Structure formats: structure tokens, C-alpha cells
Amino acid sequence: MSTTPPPPSSASPAEPPAAVLPPTPPVRLSALLGRADLGLGLRQVGGPPVDEGDGERLVQWVHTSEMEDPYPYLLGGELLLSAGLHLPEAAGAGAYLDAYVGRIVAAGGAALGFGVAPVHEAVPRGLVAACDRWGLPLIEVPSATPFSAVARAVWRLMAESRHAGLR
Known part of the structure; x- marks a missing residue:
């Protein structure tokens, strides 16, 4: 019995796959930042201000990745969590970081959460x-x-x- 490989995907690698939204409503990023049950709490250190206005950032889900390029693994709307295992500390890191963040944005990521320690003692400037x-x-x-x-x-x-919503 011979098997044939599946046909190649018609989706271009430059285009993220269409997101299948979860059956739950998205979460306002500002509501997550205000959670008291997160120990010392989360703190915004970069990017546009998170507010409760019309431009409120919504999170559909959470994904953890230490990949240099998380783009192929994102569906859009994620709060991507990383401890920065893949981040270089040498000269030229600016171009790497710019490309890394650009790929998260291109994939439709909602925000990046950076875990400090044990790899980095602070969020890299x-x-x-x-x-x-x-x-x-x-x-x-x-x-x-x-x-x-x-x-x-x-x-x-x-x-x-x-x-x-069900009430």
C-alpha cells in the first residue's frame, strides 16, 4: 500500500492563518494588569499606553514561546510570554530585537509579556x-x-x- 503526501498548503508563509476565536470573550489587557492575584503584579514597561478607551488592547489567549521567530506558531490575539532565552546580549541585538517584535506584530500578537529572572535581571532596554x-x-x-x-x-x-454574559 503506497501513501502519498498531503498537498502543499495554499496559505502563504507570509500570511498568518485565519484565527479561530475561542468560545470565550477576549480580555482587556488593562484588566489583566490590575489583577491583585498575580503576586507583585504585572507592569507595562513599553509600547503604547494601555487604557480603557476605544483603543483597548484585547487578549484572546496566552502562549509561551522561546522561539527566535514565534510567527508560525501564533494565531493572533495572543499575550506572548517569554523569558528571553533566545535574546542576544551582544552588539547588534537591536536589529534582532526589532525583527523579533516585528514578527510578533505581523502575526497579530496582542502584547508581549517578559519574565525577568533567571535569564535576565531586567527587561532589556x-x-x-x-x-x-x-x-x-x-x-x-x-x-x-x-x-x-x-x-x-x-x-x-x-x-x-x-x-x-450568560446572566
Whole structure:
């Protein structure tokens, strides 16, 4: 019995796949930043101001990645979490960081959460500058706050919103 490979995908690698939205409502990034159950709390350190106006940034889901190019793995609307394992510290890191943030934006990422420690003691200044240039909110995740706690807070906000909508 011979098997034939599946036909090549018609989607261009330059275009992110169409997002299939979850059955829960999106979460306002400002609501996540205000969560008291996240230990020391999340803090915005770069990108456009997160407010509750018409330009409010919405998060559809949370994804953790240490890939140099997370684009192929994003659907759009993610709060992408990273500890910066792949970030260079040498000269020329600015171009790398600019390309990295540009790819997150091109994939439709909602925001980047950067976990400090054990790899980096602070959010790299070059990453802040790249997020400012690309208009991507950059959130500092303190070392005492596990990424799973951030994901749980997003799911709780989604559940609360869904529950309120059903009432």
C-alpha cells in the first residue's frame, strides 16, 4: 500500500492563518494588569499606553514561546510570554530585537509579556525600544509570578466575562 503526501498548503508563509476565536470573550489587557492575584503584579514597561478607551488592547489567549521567530506558531490575539532565552546580549541585538517584535506584530500578537529572572535581571532596554517602535505593549512579569499564573488569570477573566454574559 503506497501513501502519498498531503498537498502543499495554499496559505502563504507570509500570511498568518485565519484565527479561530475561542468560545470565550477576549480580555482587556488593562484588566489583566490590575489583577491583585498575580503576586507583585504585572507592569507595562513599553509600547503604547494601555487604557480603557476605544483603543483597548484585547487578549484572546496566552502562549509561551522561546522561539527566535514565534510567527508560525501564533494565531493572533495572543499575550506572548517569554523569558528571553533566545535574546542576544551582544552588539547588534537591536536589529534582532526589532525583527523579533516585528514578527510578533505581523502575526497579530496582542502584547508581549517578559519574565525577568533567571535569564535576565531586567527587561532589556533594546526590547523596550523595539516594542515602542512597533506599537506592541510590553509587560514585565516579575520573577515571583509564574507564567502559568498569568495564563490562569486570563482564563479567570474570560470565565468571569462569559458568566456575566450568560446572566
